[in-house]
Amino acid sequence: MSRSQILIVVVAIALAAAMFFLPKVVVNKEDKGAIAENQEAAATPANHSEDDGHDHGATEGTAVEAHMTATPDQLMELATVRAQYKKAADAQSRTRLATELAAAYATVNKYDSAGYFYEVAAKARPGENSYKKAGDAYYEAFTFAATQERANEMGAKARTMYEQVLKNNPSELNAKTNVAMTYIATTNPMQGIVLLREVLTADPKNEKALFNLGILSMQSNQYDKAVERFQNLVSVNPQHVEGTFYLAVALAETGQQEEAKALFNKVKGMSDDPALATSADEYLAKLN
Structure with missing residues (x-):
């Protein structure tokens, strides 16, 4: 992988x-x-x-x-x-x-x-x-x-x-x-x-630090903070595939379903990785 x-x-x-x-x-x-x-x-x-x-x-x-x-x-x-x-x-x-x-x-x-x-x-x-x-x-x-x-x-x-x-x-x-x-x-x-x-x-634009703090926020169920971290990350690097995916997850966890759906669909177009597409589809199925 x-x-x-x-x-x-x-x-x-x-x-x-x-x-x-x-x-x-x-x-x-x-x-x-x-x-x-x-x-x-x-x-x-x-x-x-x-x-x-x-x-x-x-x-x-x-x-x-x-x-x-x-x-x-x-x-x-x-x-x-x-x-x-x-x-x-x-x-x-x-x-x-x-x-x-x-x-x-x-x-x-x-x-x-x-x-x-x-x-x-x-x-x-x-x-x-x-x-x-x-x-x-x-x-x-x-x-x-x-x-x-x-x-x-x-x-x-x-x-x-x-x-x-x-x-x-x-x-x-x-x-x-x-x-x-x-x-x-x-x-x-x-x-x-x-x-x-x-x-x-x-x-402030350090991608690695933003990503890891976002992941840590998700692991502690602080999804609002995770949304903020991943939003900052994708504003620095709009092509950050993992950041976009986890932003979608965090948005879904905070009840922002339409925004999450849009990003999951976007992720599918950002990478030809079948595992990533499968994960996005699984989340989309739960949101629909």
Whole structure:
């Protein structure tokens, strides 16, 4: 599935808010066993066991299905780079190969492992960009997490990386927004909401912050606030498909049925995604 599709909320409010980061693939059942077997053989990092908290693809439940995208060529490349990394004798080569290995893991959507090796590279050669790559990978792992425990773990790792970014560049609003969303998964969700509001203070047109605050408003049944957030979002970007869809949902929940119908019909013309069209049709059937 692509980023233009509607998400299935897997766990808790944090992962509901992570609907912005959409599942990327659908795997046929008959393909899962063979792909999983091959991927596990090639995808476990050196000194990075299934029990050390970095590569739990096989234990992620339904989330692992979204990660099973590796082709034989990708698995071969991954195994090759891993072998080179293990054999690298000098620090410079290991740092370079850690970055290549992280990118290879990201290509097959193994974001926890990608984050681990980007972090290795960042610690060896610190810099805003290197820490951001690690944070982004861990954040993707956070959005795919199938359990609250796993979300907390990946969210904490993402925050640690992003804190290094924000220390040097406090105006990096994408990193700040992602930090905010990881806090939503903790026992202090208000900290995340405060950060999102800070992002909007700095950039009132920030689409990501507007979208996530809208989703959070819906999850807490504050549909009036959700309408306001999504209206602001679509005024900034009239082609924002997900924002338009959720604006229609929020309008329907606040009794503005005609406006909601118009937007659901509009959404169907904004994307050729059949899942999105089906969702819109289901809402229209309820409203008619």
